[in-house]
Amino acid sequence: MSKVDDVKLAPSILAADFARLGEQVVEAEKAGADRIHVDVMDGGFVPNLSMGPAIVESLRKVTRLPLETHLMVSDPDRFLDEFAAAGSDSFLVHWEGNNNLHRTVQRIKALGKRAGVAINPATPSAALEEIVRDLDLVLVMTVNPGFGHQQFIRTTLPKIRRVRELVDRLEPGCQVEVDGGIDATTAPLVVRAGATVLVAGSSIFGDRDGVTAAMGRLRTIIDHPKEEPEPAEQSAF
Numbered sequence: 062m063s064k065v066d067d068v069k070l071a072p073s074i075l076a077a078d079f080a081r082l083g084e085q086v087v088e089a090e091k092a093g094a095d096r097i098h099v100d101v102m103d104g105g106f107v108p109n110l111s112m113g114p115a116i117v118e119s120l121r122k123v124t125r126l127p128l129e130t131h132l133m134v135s136d137p138d139r140f141l142d143e144f145a146a147a148g149s150d151s152f153l154v155h156w157e158g159n160n161n162l163h164r165t166v167q168r169i170k171a172l173g174k175r176a177g178v179a180i181n182p183a184t185p186s187a188a189l190e191e192i193v194r195d196l197d198l199v200l201v202m203t204v205n206p207g208f209g210h211q212q213f214i215r216t217t218l219p220k221i222r223r224v225r226e227l228v229d230r231l232e233p234g235c236q237v238e239v240d241g242g243i244d245a246t247t248a249p250l251v252v253r254a255g256a257t258v259l260v261a262g263s264s265i266f267g268d269r270d271g272v273t274a275a276m277g278r279l280r281t282i283i284d285h286p287k288e289e290p291e292p293a294e295q296s297a298f
């Protein structure tokens with residue numbers, strides 16, 4: 062179980078209004094965001110295209126918050142230098158499809174950046190076992206990567222718990238982050254399962270009351286969760 066005051070919010074700009082991106086990120090910073098999550102997609106690793114280093118470079122000028130770059134791309138090593146030069150502070154690279162993950166992680170560290178590894182919903186927590194000691198953070202995907210505004214996959218909850226146990230045992234300083242479908246309903250569940258960093262896109266930038274109100278609501282529900290029974294694990298029948 063994580064201490065709620067340690068829980069960090071990482072708004073994902075994938076759901077932002079790109080015509081007002083700088084303004085929205087500044088608003089998120091003022092509303093208490095801890096870092097900004099930048100989703101990079103190459104149309105190959107995931108079936109969608111998003112943004113490149115130019116966005117990071119522009120954001121670097123408007124916010125002091127750490128810029129976290131989530132690389133959903135087939136060959137992350139190709140892009141590390143460019144994003145680092147643009148102002149990325151940390152990288153999340155995927156376990157899936159990377160035959161040389163340890164090398165990728167070492168390259169990130171050689172650039173002086175924080176390194177994280179992401180695992181997709183169908184990837185077991187044990188995939189992190191041999192790499193976690195080299196990491197600053199692990200990211201449990203709670204949706205399949207590629208799109209914002211998808212439904213939270215509930216079967217990831219016991220996996221978050223397993224990842225929390227693994228991290229506490231092997232690399233207690235490593236942060237456990239979750240990404241996808243995080244809102245006022247799912248945030249308390251993932252925190253209870255052991256997540257300490259919550260990425261949220263549409264529940265922050267897509268909220269009709271605005272970024273500040275949405276951030277405030279999320280913060281309140283994290284800090285004062287309603288006592289609810291743990292949801293039963295879904296059965297296939």
Ligand code: DX5
Nearest residue numbers: 073206207210241242262263
């Ligand atoms: C999904 C991305 C997420 C996405 C989350 O591929 O990695 O960061 O922006 O969006 P929401 O919070 O809308 O599920």
Ligand code: ZN
Nearest residue numbers: 100131240260
């Ligand atoms: Zn992401």
